[in-house]
Amino acid sequence: MVKRWVASALVALSLCGAARADETAVPIGDAERGAELFQKCSSCHQVGPGAANRVGPHLNEIFGRRAGSIDGFPYSKAMLRAYGDGLVWDLRRLDAYLENPRTLVTGTRMSFRGLPEKKDRDDVLAYLRGYSASPQNIPESAPTARKLEVDLPPEVLAIAGDVAYGEYLSSECLTCHKKDGADEGIPSITLWPQEDFVVAMHAYKRKIRPHPVMQMMAGRLNDEEIAALAAFFATLNE
DSSP: OOOHHHHHHHHHHHHOOOOOOOGGGOOOOOHHHHHHHHHGTTTTOSSSSTTTOSOOOOTOOOOOOOOSTTTTTTOOOOHHHHHTTTOOOOHHHHHHHHHHHHSSSSOOOOOOOOOOOHHHHHHHHHHHTTTTTTTSSSSTTTTEEEHHHHHOHHHTTOOOHHHHHHHHHHHGGTTTTTTTTOOSSSSSTTTOOOHHHHHHHHHTTTSSOOOOHHHHHHOOOHHHHHHHHHHHHTTTTO
């Protein structure tokens, strides 16, 4: 059904001949394959008719749901913090969470290491999309389809950060984050893996992560500065 809606949308765009590049859409993924992949998740999460909370919350209507919002479910402090930040499970954020849960929600209790392959994530998301209902079920509406966007270039992840420069830049970070790694309401970033740090900061720059202050802070930094901060905090207190 999802594919048919997407196909209709693409035909309509083609006929009008005036669609802008940023309106181009592609299917999320293969829902049937996603159902098979979801078996990895089913020991903790249920989805579909009669789905209930288990170790993790049920995933019916997950698209558009605010993080940490199911009444009575014992969420982790990290997920409750995400709720306070206003994180909503749209397509981009679900994709980021599936790729590495700890990158999007630092300190999450979810032990799953994530799905590194984009196709796997796309297919699982297409499967889950089938259990989120109207009014989003229109052809051109996210998350039925995904607008094309630029992925984080691999060369950005390969930048070797300058630790000394990172220390110079870190003063603003350390006004909130504790240098000794303590978590007092604001998550620790000390000894954080460099790649996780870089991905998280770019998630703020792209406004995938919702915290407005971090979006502003990350928005001021270029790729080299983010890499330098990642290198500094990865080695701090070693």
